[in-house]
Amino acid sequence: MTTEHNDDELEQLVRTHYHATVDGVRVPEDLLRQVLTTTEPQRGRTARWAPVLAFALAGASFLIILGSSRVVEVLFSF
Amino acid sequence: MLLDFETLMNSCAHEIYAYLVARMGNRFDADDVFQSTFFKVRHFLPSFRGDASPTTWVMRIAMNEASSFRRRKGRELPLLTPGDALPSLGTDGVGYDPVQAETVQDIAAGMRHLPGDLRDVLYFYYYKEMSYERIAEYVGKPVGTVKSRLFRAKEELKAFLEAHRDHRTQ
Structure with missing residues (x-):
């Protein structure tokens, strides 16, 4: 086991900071109870279709823009 | 299990x-x-x-x-408002060093600017007083990486403190 704890100023300050911030910190009782009794929030049933829907909408938009432009006209003229 | x-x-x-x-x-x-x-x-x-x-x-x-x-x-809020991090003043006024208190506040501010992986090793090493090997097990990285992260964290904190000290003395 390797541990090198030097007592220089910075290290002392870091320790002081942590002791001021973390010492005596306990999980609030209501938070503990909440985590023990609540189950993980479920994603909606439709959530899995969101990427498919987004892709379909993007494709449809592209086709509409393409159809309304002169590109199709030019392509079919050949 | x-x-x-x-x-x-x-x-x-x-x-x-x-x-x-x-x-x-x-x-x-x-x-x-x-x-x-x-x-x-x-x-x-x-x-x-x-x-x-x-x-x-x-x-x-x-x-x-x-x-x-x-x-x-994309952000982190401070736990302590300025002054909260000050070491508590004894009833007789002993044990309070205003210079150190100011620097401890700077340390708190410097911590907030550190990336999470550097903050982790500082916490485990200086607060939990874990060995390099134990920290390596926790963060899932080699011991060498833990040492270099610790070094970088201290360097960044030193730079932050220096900058603040210079700013105050101007």
């Missing part, structure tokens, strides 16, 4: 919460990450194979959750 969720939670909840308070810099975010950590623990507990100790496993989940939370929010 069969583990009861409640037993596991009771065995390490306070340790995880203390880490999250230090890591997130405020209790509001620590509460959120604590919840999401234990939702994940509950979800993945049946697949826990016991490769690491249960506390190490939960701590790793907490570290990942803290990182993703920070990425999602």
Whole structure:
């Protein structure tokens, strides 16, 4: 086991900071109870279709823009 | 390995919460990450194979959750308002060093500017007083990486303190 704890100023300050911030910190009782009794929030049933829907909408938009432009006209003229 | 969720939670909840308070810099975010950590623990507990100790496993989940939370929010709020980090003044006024108090506030500010991976090693090394090997096990990186992260963290803090000292003396 390797541990090198030097007592220089910075290290002392870091320790002081942590002791001021973390010492005596306990999980609030209501938070503990909440985590023990609540189950993980479920994603909606439709959530899995969101990427498919987004892709379909993007494709449809592209086709509409393409159809309304002169590109199709030019392509079919050949 | 069969583990009861409640037993596991009771065995390490306070340790995880203390880490999250230090890591997130405020209790509001620590509460959120604590919840999401234990939702994940509950979800993945049946697949826990016991490769690491249960506390190490939960701590790793907490570290990942803290990182993703920070990425999602893109910010961290301070736990302590200026002055809260001051060492407490004794009734006789002894034990209070205003110069050190000012610097401790700077340290708190400097911590908030450090990336999460550097903050983690500082916490485990200086507060939990863990060995390099134990920290390496926690963060899932080689011992050399832990040492270099510790070095970088101290360098960045020193630079931050220097900059603040210069700013004050101007």
